[in-house]
Each structure stands twice: as structure tokens, then as C-alpha cells.
Amino acid sequence: MKIVKILGGLGNQMFQYALYTALQRHHPDEMVMADLHGFNGYRRKYQLNEVFGIDIKQATCGMIAHVAYPYPNFQSWRFGSRLLPKRRTMCVEPHNFAIDHEAISRQGNTYYDGYWQHEEYFSDCRDILMERFHFPDFADEANTALAQRLEKEEAVSIHVRRTDYIGDKLFYDLTATDYYTQAIHYIRQHAQAQLFCIFSDDIVWCKTHLQPLLNDVEAIFADWNNGKQGIQDMHLMTLCRHHIIANSSFSWWGTWLATQTGAINIGPKLWWRRQAAVTPVPSHWITI
Template sequence: MIVVTLLGGLGNQMFQYAFGRHLAIKNKSRLVVDLSMLLARNPEIDYTFREFELDVFNVSFSNFNDVRNTFGYRLARKLKQVTYLNEDGKPFDPALLQIKGDAHLIGYWQTEKYFAEVSDVLRNDFTFKIPPGPGSQHVIDAIVHSNAVAIHFRRGDYVSLPSASIHGVCSPDYYRQAMAYIEANVVNPHYFIFSDDIPWVKANITFPGQHTFVEGNDGKKSFEDLRLMSLCKHNIIANSSFSWWGAWLNANKRKIVVAPKAWFRDPSVNASDLIPETWIRI
């Protein structure tokens, strides 16, 4: 079996599932998710508590709690037949795709290189279980009838936690340059604006043309923003795994995706494999 320890929010969980799904397919094994670290509630200062969020999709897996004490898994551990892979901030390693037998993955695995071979499977897995609500359907109707560009502003804990010194946020200048690129390459773009801090966006960002603020999809409804971003024709993403997946799930074969060159404020963090080669980096 392939066990994946889930960490972080929805976008991070999608990366972790994707790598595990790929390995499970390669090894003709079952995928198991471990929620123990995700649902831990240790009083850490620099940590945002998360919930299991993959259940909005048509994903397929077993729960680690149901298998960890089975005879087969306990025997494999005792005989040291389980390979433990801890990413620990290391860049993409193609050798990990050759792992055979039982494995337990702990990390973020933020590059499509870990799952590009099963893209079609994942696009099917990452379809939504439930139809859009009335508010989202109204936005979808507008998206379908325009040259829709999703533009995402991630703030929240990127601003409030001490780890902001590592992550940082994308600057207004990045968004100005990104929109200038869109204006030069897309006829009559209509910007659909997504953020966990819409008031900040309204106060600090000027949009060059038609634009719509998408509001109300917070908390347990945040996945609706991911759905809507994926339906736009083009994407300007933040340094966020959430909007990364919104762009990746965009099925437009002619899509333009603009991403920040500096994914982390801390230049020592290696994110060289994170952005697909066909995306524009500014």
C-alpha cells in the first residue's frame, strides 16, 4: 500500500494525494491517507489548523486508521518492508517514482513532475461531488460568456503568522505586470477576483477593465472558488497551492497562466520545480 500523510489546506492535500495516487497506480497498490498530522491540534504559534478537505472530490482512498493495525501492515513494518519518504524541503527527485512495495510519504510534493503521467486520472478524481450552488452558478454563467481571467490574491495567514517571513505575499506590482501581460494577449479580458481578503484588494488594486469580485465562498465553501477559478479561460495565480490547482485544472488548451517568479520570500527555499514550464513567470 501507499500511505500519504496529509498536511496543510486543500491545495497542499491535492499535491499529496496526486503523488500518492501516481505511486499507487504504478505499484498496482491501494492508496491510504493518514490524517493524524492534519487533524493534530497542538498549540503551535506558527500553524494554521486545517481540516480534511479532499472529500469535496470524487477521490478514492482508504483511511490509515482502518489499516495501520492489520496483521499485514504490522508485519511489513516489523520486517522493515515499508519505505518511509520524508520530503523535508528537497527538490523533485525522479528516483522516488521508482519506489516499489509499501511506502509512507510525508511532505508537500509541490510539483506536477510527481504525477504528470496520471494527469487524466487526477482530472477525473478532482471533479466535484456536488453541483455548484446558486451563487456560484451565477458566476459560472458570467465566466462562460466572457474571456474570463481568474486572479487570486492570497493573504490570510501569509500576513498574520510569523512564517510570513518565509512565504510572503505577491506585491501589487506583480499583479500590475501580470494584468499587463493579459491585456496584451487576451481580447477584452474580464477579471474574476478571488481572495481571502477582498477588502484589501478593493483598497489596493486597480483593475484595467471589466472585473467581478467573487465573494461569499469562505470556510467550508472555499472549494467553490477553486471550481470557479478552474472554469476561467486564463489564470493569474498567487504564490498559493490553491490557485495553482485552479490553474492546473483549467481545461482550456490555449490558457495563459501567469505565476510569480518568487514563490517564497525566503530565497533559500527551493521552488524551482513548482511552476510548469508552459506557464508565464513574472
């Protein structure tokens, strides 16, 4: 029996589901399930069913008790995971987010607690994930019109995440103006960009700090997908050829799910403010 804890925003849920999928492929004779109890009392909700229509097998507290501590809600997990010792049947992601090369091949009953933000865990399941992380067709004029352009032109997506990172000691200010300056310069030197498409929770900041870097290339600031429609931004990212991502799993997936050839994908070398932390940016992308 393998149980994967799923918790976090949509991007992190996608990483955890990708691990779940890889475990299903590598352990076809074992039962693979998900622990969703952490969403009880959590500030975000489980979205994979709502966004992608994914049906996932959920573990009960009784099942979880065989391999880990059956926390009924977010607060109990938050405190218990810090105070209680790790059981031998628990596979907890390394503190510095390094790749655990034995995570997938591990035999026997196992409970997985972490984000697992490395494509090495699930790269051999790309065909399955591309099918399951399928976006529905756009139903509105603004997104439909932009999508048509992105599929025809050599477009670059830029993602900037600021609002919920301000004041967060782990994430804030790692992808500031210098990072985007260097990344945009690299793209302009190595690609014939026809259009920059900027996605952000702080469009005002982007217009102030990024617009001057784009010079004569057209820029579209996608500011209309708010609230539940935010997933449309990820869909639009996948239609771009080149990508400059933030230290955010949201734009990581918007890039990984893209299918255009000849892509230049750029990510930050520093993803977290934690000693010896390992970036989840794939080795075949460019880090700055």
C-alpha cells in the same frame, strides 16, 4: 506497501492525493494507503471526502510502524519529524522542495512525507485526477450566474492570498503589488481579456491595489463564498481561460484543472522565502 502522509489545507491535500494516485498507477501490485493521523489536533481537517467524495485507504499506526514513525497526532509528528532520524523506508521531500525524480519509481515499502507540489509526479494521471477532482454543480444564484459568464467570455482569474500569510516568514509579501502589476500588464498585452474575476481573503486590499490596474476592463470581486463555500472559488477559477495565481496551492489547482484552450497561466517565480527553493509553477506556465 506505499503510504502517503496527507496533511495541510485542501490544495496541499490534493497534491498529496495526486501522488497517491500516481503511486497506484505505477505500482498496481502494491497496496497504496494514506496516513491521516496528522489531522488529530491540527487546525484544519481532512477535506477530500467532503469536497470531492474521495474514498481513500487509510493506514493504521501498526502499518505505518513498518515504514516510518507512527505519530498519533499533529504535535507528535511536528516534534518527532525534526528530532528523529529518517528511516531508509522513508521518502522525505527535499528541504528546498525540488523534484525527487526517484519518488514515484522507488521500489519496496515506502512512506512519503511532503507536499509533492510538482505536476511531474502525476502529470500522466491527469485523466484520473480530472475525474476525481470533480466539482458538483453550483446550487446558488450568484455562482451560477458568474459561471455562465466565465464559460462564454475571455475571463481572467486573479487570486490573492494575504490573511494567513501576514507574519509568516516563509510566505509573506512574495506576491505583492509589483507581481500583480506585471502579471496584469502581461495578460493585457497578450490576451483580449473581457473580464477579470478576483478571488481573495482580502477583497478590500484587492479593490484598493488591483482595481486601478484593470482600467476599462470589467472586474468582479467574488466575495460571497465564505467558510465551507470557499471551494466554490476554486471551481470558478477552473472556468476562466487565463489565470494569475498567488503562491498558493489553492489557485494552483484552480488553474491546473481548467480546460479552456489558449490559456495564459502566470505564477510567482518566488514561492517561498527559503534558500534555493524551487517553485511548483509548471515550466509551461509563465513566471514573474
